[in-house]
Amino acid sequence: MTTWIHPGRLAARLRADPGLAIAFGAAAAVLGAFVLYPAFRVLVYPSWQDYLAIPHSVRWVQAARNSLLMMVLSTATATLLGFVFAFATTRIDVPGRRFFRTVAMLPLFAPPFMVAFAYILMFGRQGLITRTLLGLDVNIFGWWGLWLVQTIAFFPLAMLIIAGVLDAVNPSLEHAARNLGADEWEVLRTVSVPLIRPGVAGAMLVVAISVLADFGNAVIIAGGFPLLATEAWFRMEGMGDLRGAALVVAMLLVPSLTLFLLERYWVSRRVYVTVTGRGSRLEHPPTPPLFKWAAFAVCALAALMVLLVYFGVVAGAVTAVWGRDWSPTLDHWRLATDRIDTLWTSVRIGALAGAGTAAVAVLVAFLTSRALPGRQILDFLAVLPGALPGVFVGVGFVLAFNPTPLGGSLWLLAIALAFWHLPMGYQAARARFQQIDRSIEEAAANLGATGLRVLRDVYVPLLVRAVFDAFAVSFIRAVTNVSIVIFLIAPGQVVATFVILNMIQNNIWGAAAALTTMLLLLTFAAIGATWLGAGRVLRTSPMG
Amino acid sequence: MRRLFVVVLLLVAVFAGTTGAGAQAGRIVVYSALPDLETSMIHREFTRRTGIQVEALSVAAAGTLQARIRAERDRPRADVFVGGSRDFHIPLAREGLLVRYRSPVAAEARVSPAYLDPDGYWHGWYLGALAIIVNAERWDRELGPRGVRKPTTWDDLVRPEFRGQFVMPSPVTTGGGYIFVATQIFRLGEERAWTYLRALNTNASQYTPTAPGTITLLERGEAIVGMMWAHEAIGARALRFAPLEVTVPPDSGFEVGAVSILRGTRNLEGARAYVDFLMSRTPQEINARFGFRYPVRADVSVPAGATPFAQLRFVRYDLEWAIQNQTRIREQWTRDIGR
Numbered sequence: 001m002t003t004w005i006h007p008g009r010l011a012a013r014l015r016a017d018p019g020l021a022i023a024f025g026a027a028a029a030v031l032g033a034f035v036l037y038p039a040f041r042v043l044v045y046p047s048w049q050d051y052l053a054i055p056h057s058v059r060w061v062q063a064a065r066n067s068l069l070m071m072v073l074s075t076a077t078a079t080l081l082g083f084v085f086a087f088a089t090t091r092i093d094v095p096g097r098r099f100f101r102t103v104a105m106l107p108l109f110a111p112p113f114m115v116a117f118a119y120i121l122m123f124g125r126q127g128l129i130t131r132t133l134l135g136l137d138v139n140i141f142g143w144w145g146l147w148l149v150q151t152i153a154f155f156p157l158a159m160l161i162i163a164g165v166l167d168a169v170n171p172s173l174e175h176a177a178r179n180l181g182a183d184e185w186e187v188l189r190t191v192s193v194p195l196i197r198p199g200v201a202g203a204m205l206v207v208a209i210s211v212l213a214d215f216g217n218a219v220i221i222a223g224g225f226p227l228l229a230t231e232a233w234f235r236m237e238g239m240g241d242l243r244g245a246a247l248v249v250a251m252l253l254v255p256s257l258t259l260f261l262l263e264r265y266w267v268s269r270r271v272y273v274t275v276t277g278r279g280s281r282l283e284h285p286p287t288p289p290l291f292k293w294a295a296f297a298v299c300a301l302a303a304l305m306v307l308l309v310y311f312g313v314v315a316g317a318v319t320a321v322w323g324r325d326w327s328p329t330l331d332h333w334r335l336a337t338d339r340i341d342t343l344w345t346s347v348r349i350g351a352l353a354g355a356g357t358a359a360v361a362v363l364v365a366f367l368t369s370r371a372l373p374g375r376q377i378l379d380f381l382a383v384l385p386g387a388l389p390g391v392f393v394g395v396g397f398v399l400a401f402n403p404t405p406l407g408g409s410l411w412l413l414a415i416a417l418a419f420w421h422l423p424m425g426y427q428a429a430r431a432r433f434q435q436i437d438r439s440i441e442e443a444a445a446n447l448g449a450t451g452l453r454v455l456r457d458v459y460v461p462l463l464v465r466a467v468f469d470a471f472a473v474s475f476i477r478a479v480t481n482v483s484i485v486i487f488l489i490a491p492g493q494v495v496a497t498f499v500i501l502n503m504i505q506n507n508i509w510g511a512a513a514a515l516t517t518m519l520l521l522l523t524f525a526a527i528g529a530t531w532l533g534a535g536r537v538l539r540t541s542p543m544g
Numbered sequence: 545m546r547r548l549f550v551v552v553l554l555l556v557a558v559f560a561g562t563t564g565a566g567a568q569a570g571r572i573v574v575y576s577a578l579p580d581l582e583t584s585m586i587h588r589e590f591t592r593r594t595g596i597q598v599e600a601l602s603v604a605a606a607g608t609l610q611a612r613i614r615a616e617r618d619r620p621r622a623d624v625f626v627g628g629s630r631d632f633h634i635p636l637a638r639e640g641l642l643v644r645y646r647s648p649v650a651a652e653a654r655v656s657p658a659y660l661d662p663d664g665y666w667h668g669w670y671l672g673a674l675a676i677i678v679n680a681e682r683w684d685r686e687l688g689p690r691g692v693r694k695p696t697t698w699d700d701l702v703r704p705e706f707r708g709q710f711v712m713p714s715p716v717t718t719g720g721g722y723i724f725v726a727t728q729i730f731r732l733g734e735e736r737a738w739t740y741l742r743a744l745n746t747n748a749s750q751y752t753p754t755a756p757g758t759i760t761l762l763e764r765g766e767a768i769v770g771m772m773w774a775h776e777a778i779g780a781r782a783l784r785f786a787p788l789e790v791t792v793p794p795d796s797g798f799e800v801g802a803v804s805i806l807r808g809t810r811n812l813e814g815a816r817a818y819v820d821f822l823m824s825r826t827p828q829e830i831n832a833r834f835g836f837r838y839p840v841r842a843d844v845s846v847p848a849g850a851t852p853f854a855q856l857r858f859v860r861y862d863l864e865w866a867i868q869n870q871t872r873i874r875e876q877w878t879r880d881i882g883r
Contacts, residue, residue, distance in 0.1 A: 125765040237608050324785045408621045491573040492599040506756035
């Protein structure tokens with residue numbers, strides 16, 4: 001699997017091409033400094049006695065158990081729902097397929113805490129649906145509420161990956177089976193399922209990592225029961241107990257990294273999905289009406305649950321007092337506009353993070369596409385952040401860089417976000433590099449161009465899109481991030497998500513909803529710009 | 545192609561225009577333990593009057609900010625620590641992390657010396673009292689019909705009818721939570737106080753990491769009974785029609801909300817101006833009107849819907865003991881109660 005660096009060979013290559021040598025050194029240095037070093041600091045911060053004491057702490061054992069339980073439950077339901085959704089919209093002639101697909105994409109652009117927030121408004125004790133319409137007294141706070149929220153928040157991720165796999169299955173195989181006399185059930189059992197099994201397994205692992213690391217929803221809705229992700233924050237922020245925080249995130253890393261390595265080396269496939277839909281293909285035979293309408297019902301319900309998220313937040317922003325006084329008002333917007341400066345801070349940090357992700361992603365993707373010995377290591381480091389929960393990265397950056405001049409600056413937050421989103425940008429750039437025909441490069445080399453010159457004159461023009469994509473994805477994720485922000489927040493860089501989270505926790509729902517709406521508009525504006533600027537591509541990667 | 549590089553460079557240049565904490569004159573950095581709303585209203589008024597820009601981080605948990613200030617001991621990032629009870633400022637003063645100052649504005653207004661540090665490390669500028677809070681809606685629906693008596697004393701809180709229905713802010717991260725625990729110790733003696741707290745723990749559904757979090761749960765009816773600052777509940781009732789009833793029990797605890805200047809401040813003049821400002825009328829009026837906290841100035845009226853502070857009955861609060869034992873009590877809580 002791994003090719004070890006042969007020092008002699010690498011040195012020879014690099015001597016022959018000093019530009020490449022500098023690039024290689026730079027990439028290795030930044031990945032080492034901003035991916036490996038913080039992770040290393042987290043792991044060595046607690047003493048081994050601290051690690052040995054974990055099983056004796058009731059609260060931590062409880063948090064670990066809760067986290068793993070939530071992971072299993074939410075992953076199962078989110079993957080199942082994602083699968084039904086993907087299957088219905090690719091294989092079954094369900095009415096309104098396109099609409100369903102689009103709706104299911106929506107949660108991918110929402111701030112991570114938005115589902116929890118909207119569902120409190122809809123299904124909590126003051127809930128529009130549970131209380132006002134149905135007259136029920138429901139407690140959404142707790143494990144089943146979180147389960148519901150995470151199912152809705154993460155099924156789109158599963159759907160995208162599985163749909164990509166389904167699209168990649170050539171229907172002629174299934175037709176061949178039918179021609180050989182198999183009925184639909186047999187086709188599914190003997191042909192389709194074996195073909196898509198690895199894809200579904202991959203989707204499951206990606207969703208599991210996301211659920212495990214989810215901080216935004218957990219912190220809002222799981223008040224009464226400890227989870228690893230939220231526990232880390234309470235330790236550090238609440239008690240100033242950095243050691244405890246480091247210990248908790250180290251505990252969180254174990255399952256997360258395991259899942260990641262499984263996904264990468266066992267399922268071992270990258271999935272790219274184009275939003276434009278499917279390529280040309282043979283038609284699928286019509287499905288029996290019973291199936292069709294059952295699938296339609298599931299899709300409709302899931303789509304409704306997603307639309308409720310958006311409806312809840314927008315409605316919350318224009319309602320006087322949620323649950324008590326339903327008259328429309330614009331007062332909350334005044335409050336939210338008061339904190340609009342935080343939105344600009346978000347944009348600034350997001351732009352820096354996006355630029356950082358794009359630059360590093362393209363550089364590393366170029367290097368790993370060379371026949372350089374040691375490229376596997378760079379490749380691994382570039383995708384590794386996908387295995388790290390946000391709270392882990394947050395604690396790591398606090399430990400590694402807070403005592404340095406970078407500490408408490410806008411740059412630190414931007415760098416943390418840039419490297420955490422690197423895998424997405426990197427894989428996009430990688431995919432572009434693989435599309436480029438090597439002969440162009442060979443021609444350039446024959447004309448005497450060095451490696452860097454090849455990069456500049458041949459690759460970069462072809463890569464503008466990848467740069468845009470990497471920038472946009474990183475930007476959108478950065479402005480909606482909570483898990484890292486919460487650890488690195490400092491005066492002068494108070495971002496919108498932090499203020500929204502505070503508002504939600506302090507019951508200032510109207511202003512929180514208004515500010516969230518503004519953040520959404522910003523996010524969609526960024527998506528729109530990318531759409532215009534660089535092809536309609538959306539990638540998923542193992543990240544929450 | 546060149547264009548793209550230029551665009552990226554420009555982007556970076558534009559967005560990197562400002563860095564973190566403001567070192568330049570005419571700007572101060574504030575850690576505020578008051579909620580975002582009051583903080584930003586007061587700061588806007590401060591900037592309007594003095595021209596000094598404020599960069600604030602509000603986290604409604606004084607213990608959290610105290611931990612931050614300690615952690616940043618070698619590279620202080622803030623100039624001022626505002627809000628949170630004096631209980632959280634005094635330990636910082638003893639660790640040498642605060643700067644002395646005596647505001648002439650406080651002297652001029654004849655603020656009671658009980659609310660000012662004799663050594664000048666901190667200034668008290670608002671007051672608050674601990675209270676028992678009941679969600680009337682759920683009470684009338686669930687406990688009222690069963691003939692349960694409403695809680696009016698601290699001892700009532702451990703009655704078995706409230707199992708799983710009690711909330712309060714965490715004694716580890718918030719001032720209100722810590723002062724409550726200290727109050728129980730002064731009321732019962734330490735040993736009996738821990739017995740009481742363990743009994744209370746069987747009723748507790750959760751301890752919220754920030755102070756307003758407790759009110760949020762009560763307001764939404766996620767819990768029926770709670771312990772919290774009276775002003776937070778009165779505020780929720782007045783601003784959001786929350787169905788909350790507030791009782792300040794005998795032997796209650798109180799806070800003197802303080803402001804202090806951090807050692808290592810890069811803008812001493814600005815920080816002093818800020819303290820002077822908080823001792824003046826306007827911010828205390830804002831705080832009484834929107835935060836429902838009692839002013840320390842006699843010329844600012846008591847918040848709407850609150851009993852005058854002088855009429856409340858408090859436990860003999862041994863401030864010195866509460867400060868000396870703060871770390872120990874918080875650690876013991878984490879060990880014994882573990883939530």
